Amino acid sequence: MMVKKQRTKERKSEFQPLPEQVDLVIRNVQIVDIILLDSSARRILNDFELDVVDIQFKRLSSADILMKDNDLSLFGCTCHFGIRGMIKTGDNNPAEAFRIESSFRLTYELKKTEGITTEDIASFVIVNSTHHAWPFWREIVHNIMGRMGLPAVTIPVKPPIKSLNELTVTIEKPPTEKKKTSKKRP
Numbered sequence: 001m002m003v004k005k006q007r008t009k010e011r012k013s014e015f016q017p018l019p020e021q022v023d024l025v026i027r028n029v030q031i032v033d034i035i036l037l038d039s040s041a042r043r044i045l046n047d048f049e050l051d052v053v054d055i056q057f058k059r060l061s062s063a064d065i066l067m068k069d070n071d072l073s074l075f076g077c078t079c080h081f082g083i084r085g086m087i088k089t090g091d092n093n094p095a096e097a098f099r100i101e102s103s104f105r106l107t108y109e110l111k112k113t114e115g116i117t118t119e120d121i122a123s124f125v126i127v128n129s130t131h132h133a134w135p136f137w138r139e140i141v142h143n144i145m146g147r148m149g150l151p152a153v154t155i156p157v158k159p160p161i162k163s164l165n166e167l168t169v170t171i172e173k174p175p176t177e178k179k180k181t182s183k184k185r186p
Contacts, residue, residue: 022127029110032109033107034104039102040100042145043097054170058101073109074110076106076107077106078106080100080102081134084156098145102140134159141153
């Protein structure tokens with residue numbers, strides 16, 4: 001069975017976080033919650049003696065920030081991670097042996113919003129959100145590898161981020177809810 005090798009594109013960010021923006025948020029923020037949004041795992045090859053020759057990490061280079069009605073006191077972002085193991089096949093072409101992907105929703109609360117802008121929050125998310133979700137990702141990979149009957153993979157303690165230029169951020173504002181009017185029945 002030959003599995004087609006897939007590549008992921010890294011988008012470059014035009015938004016560059018500034019240390020003073022990140023600092024301003026760090027002094028006033030706390031994590032409210034980190035939840036698993038979705039996760040998928042697939043063992044593609046069924047050989048019992050898989051000789052994995054290459055482990056590849058994927059970190060989707062975006063964080064979507066969600067705020068409600070321009071209220072900066074509560075905001076969230078989503079982090080996406082993936083890992084796959086590649087093996088050499090009989091013709092020496094690499095094939096995917098397994099894949100695990102997960103997305104986490106992080107919710108933060110600001111104690112003080114005075115002087116903080118959406119750009120400050122974006123800077124904070126770009127620099128810190130991956131680090132906050134990473135331990136949860138490491139735990140999922142460790143548990144799922146065992147459940148798939150594969151040897152444990154040591155995930156680095158720090159996320160493999162080469163530079164901030166790899167990351168992008170999108171700020172989303174949910175549509176404002178319309179008030180429901182109740183109709184009286186005759």
